[in-house]
Amino acid sequence: QAKSNGRNNYQFFTADMNARASERLSLETSMRDALSRGEFEVFFQPQVGLEHGQIIGAEALVRWNHPTQGLVAPSKFIPIAEESRMIVPLGNWVLRRSCELAAQWQREGLPPITIAVNLSPLQLHQSNLLDLIQDALDTAGLDAKYLELEVTESVVMQEVEHVMAMLHGIKQLGVKLSLDDFGTGYSSLSYLKRFAFNKLKVDQSFVRDISSDANDAAIVLAIIGLGKTLGMSVLAEGVETDLQLEFLRRAQTDSIQGYLYSKPLPSDAFRLLMLENRPLKMPEIELFH
Ligand code: C2E
Ligand code: MG
Ligand code: MG
Ligand code: MG
Numbered sequence: 314q315a316k317s318n319g320r321n322n323y324q325f326f327t328a329d330m331n332a333r334a335s336e337r338l339s340l341e342t343s344m345r346d347a348l349s350r351g352e353f354e355v356f357f358q359p360q361v362g363l364e365h366g367q368i369i370g371a372e373a374l375v376r377w378n379h380p381t382q383g384l385v386a387p388s389k390f391i392p393i394a395e396e397s398r399m400i401v402p403l404g405n406w407v408l409r410r411s412c413e414l415a416a417q418w419q420r421e422g423l424p425p426i427t428i429a430v431n432l433s434p435l436q437l438h439q440s441n442l443l444d445l446i447q448d449a450l451d452t453a454g455l456d457a458k459y460l461e462l463e464v465t466e467s468v469v470m471q472e473v474e475h476v477m478a479m480l481h482g483i484k485q486l487g488v489k490l491s492l493d494d495f496g497t498g499y500s501s502l503s504y505l506k507r508f509a510f511n512k513l514k515v516d517q518s519f520v521r522d523i524s525s526d527a528n529d530a531a532i533v534l535a536i537i538g539l540g541k542t543l544g545m546s547v548l549a550e551g552v553e554t555d556l557q558l559e560f561l562r563r564a565q566t567d568s569i570q571g572y573l574y575s576k577p578l579p580s581d582a583f584r585l586l587m588l589e590n591r592p593l594k595m596p597e598i599e600l601f602h
Pocket of ligand 1: 358373374375386387388391400404407431432433463493494517550551552553570571572573577
């Protein structure tokens, strides 16, 4: 009895694995030509300064309009792109496209903002990365100070010397650097000291229950304190509610990014949002008295 159950479970398990493996394979295969077919698109999510409630930047987030599967979420294709190394050409394309749009918006007279582009660990290992970044800026006609590159903690932990040298090179180009998803990886605080990131992004998993979970609240306060002490600007990710905003404002978070102000938008919609110039509504409620 147990034996046959075991076998059934085994068969069920392999069938499921086969299904997932073939979905993976089909995504990987269709991703190969997706770039040249123009199926990728860059969306932009505003980052809002809490001093004045205005847009100060935007994160570039890639989207894939798959011909048969519709919009595929990054959580589904980014890991596959990393494994197949497709993330390198894809990431470089996102970088160039983001610089091009940022420069175009500035030429139209929109207030200049910083565009933050995610950089995969594999991209950091391209020996010509600095040239690629400089070329993306030059081709677009964008001043380096308007570009920010986001790396995660995991990046800093692998091949530390190479990565540190690359990050310093990026900084020397005049490009800004931010540490993404902070608190979820294994970064050692000594690297934070050794390398001065311009910005620390508090991961959304800590922000979610900030106003109900005392541990999350304490962690976020500690991260903000750490960032400020080390001279970094602190941004909170995944801000969805007025309660979260109020907590973060009191804790002197510099900026936020999240659905409360706006979801990531197609470039045209983002451009219209900038034209609209709508400030973030700051709640007036007094919470901690
Ligand atoms: P990330 O860099 O941490 O980006 C933030 C993610 O949080 C985005 O998910 C964004 O849509 C989502 N988000 C923003 N505000 C909220 C909110 O209020 N609530 C919730 N629940 N989520 C919010 P997205 O666009 O699905 O991207 C997921 C991840 O995929 C990114 O996380 C990043 O790691 C990766 N990714 C996206 N685009 C690129 C890219 O061009 N290159 C690389 N290397 N990775 C990318
Ligand atoms: Mg990011
Ligand atoms: Mg993040
Ligand atoms: Mg994330």
